[in-house]
Amino acid sequence: MNSNEQQNKQNNEQNAQQYAGKKAVVIGGTIGMGLAIARRLVAGGAEVLLTGRNEKNLAAAQAEFGPAVHVVRSDAADMGDIAALGGTVGKVLGHVDHLFVNAGVSELGPVSEVTEESYDFQFSVNTKGAFFTVQRLLPLLREGGSIVFTTSVADVMGYPGMAVYSGTKAALWSFAQVLASELVGRGIRVNAVSPGFIDTPTMGVAGLSPEEQDHFRAIGDATTPMRRHGSADEVARAALFLAVDATFTTGVKLAVDGGLAQHVMVPAEAA
Numbered sequence: 001m002n003s004n005e006q007q008n009k010q011n012n013e014q015n016a017q018q019y020a021g022k023k024a025v026v027i028g029g030t031i032g033m034g035l036a037i038a039r040r041l042v043a044g045g046a047e048v049l050l051t052g053r054n055e056k057n058l059a060a061a062q063a064e065f066g067p068a069v070h071v072v073r074s075d076a077a078d079m080g081d082i083a084a085l086g087g088t089v090g091k092v093l094g095h096v097d098h099l100f101v102n103a104g105v106s107e108l109g110p111v112s113e114v115t116e117e118s119y120d121f122q123f124s125v126n127t128k129g130a131f132f133t134v135q136r137l138l139p140l141l142r143e144g145g146s147i148v149f150t151t152s153v154a155d156v157m158g159y160p161g162m163a164v165y166s167g168t169k170a171a172l173w174s175f176a177q178v179l180a181s182e183l184v185g186r187g188i189r190v191n192a193v194s195p196g197f198i199d200t201p202t203m204g205v206a207g208l209s210p211e212e213q214d215h216f217r218a219i220g221d222a223t224t225p226m227r228r229h230g231s232a233d234e235v236a237r238a239a240l241f242l243a244v245d246a247t248f249t250t251g252v253k254l255a256v257d258g259g260l261a262q263h264v265m266v267p268a269e270a271a
Contacts, residue, residue: 019044019244023093026050027076027133028103030057032200033150036236037100042068049093051076051085051103076103076129077121086136096140098243101130101172102150106165119164126168131175141188146243149176149192150235153257156194173253180251189250191242196257197223198230223260230256 024041028034029050041048042065049070052058062071070092074081089096105125107118134147141147154162155169173192180190238256242249255261 017045019046022046022097022244023095024048024098024100024243025089025093025096025137026100026102027074027130028052028150029100030054030061030071033195033198033232033235033239034100034102035061036232037102037239038065038069040233040236040240041098046098047093049089076133077124078129079132082129082132082136085133086140089137090140093140095142096137097142097145099134099137099141099145099147100150100239100243101134101147103129103133104150104152104169106162108161108165110161111163114164122164122168123171126165127171127175130172134175134179138183141183141186143187145187146189146191147176147179147183148239148243149173149190150239151176151192151194151253153194153196153255153261156261176253177251184250189242189246191246191250192253193235193239193242194253194255194257194261195235196230196255196260198232198235198256200232228258230258 019041022041022045024046026034026038026041026048027050029038029048030052031054034050034052038048038050038061047070048065048068049072050061051072051074052061053073053075055073058071058073061069065071072085072088074085074088076082103125105122107122109118130149149172151173152165152169154166155173157166159166173194176190176192183190235256238254242252242254246252
């Protein structure tokens with residue numbers, strides 16, 4: 001074995017134990033960014049409990065991870081499910097080192113067409129559900145642990161058609177900032193990742209026709225300075241950095257958006 005191969009082997013062995021002994025909960029962990037977070041946690045040796053509400057996605061996650069992960073059906077918008085989740089997490093894990101609040105939905109449309117039902121649904125999952133999930137799990141969070149919220153670039157940018165979704169994520173970021181202040185005395189760090197256009201099954205395209213999906217993707221590629229969508233794994237790596245490695249960081253929102261929210265200037269020859 002040459003030196004490079006030996007170094008790669010050592011790196012792989014270290015990565016396999018990176019999160020050993022840690023217990024993590026991923027809310028909304030059966031698809032997209034949440035699933036990518038769960039995969040990295042499991043690969044690093046953590047004990048993981050993930051939640052979701054879609055039976056097909058739950059079954060797929062269980063089939064992928066087997067007994068290595070606790071897959072729990074829990075609707076992030078259902079207060080009864082949230083209350084029950086606290087008991088389940090306490091019974092299964094005992095305590096929580098890292099909590100990832102990732103469940104989210106988006107329904108796009110101009111302000112003139114937003115229904116009360118759509119408004120309430122988005123806030124119930126993205127905002128109310130996230131708030132009370134954290135409240136319910138707070139007693140289980142261990143000193144020195146962390147919470148990472150998934151917000152969105154939309155919380156600081158006025159995209160047409162995203163009024164309600166943007167509002168839900170802006171509120172979520174406000175929650176994160178307050179929690180960072182309230183929990184610093186317990187040594188619990190609270191941060192957020194703020195994704196831009198990311199390749200996920202529900203990234204702004206739920207219910208759209210194939211043509212509309214292609215159009216939405218083209219808009220994302222064209223408006224992102226790096227001229228592409230990000231991957232769910234790129235968001236997962238940022239989330240895990242905040243959760244585990246960023247031990248002197250709290251109250252921070254880390255953009256994972258290809259320079260979008262920062263208005264990174266693209267040279268004319270690259271445009």
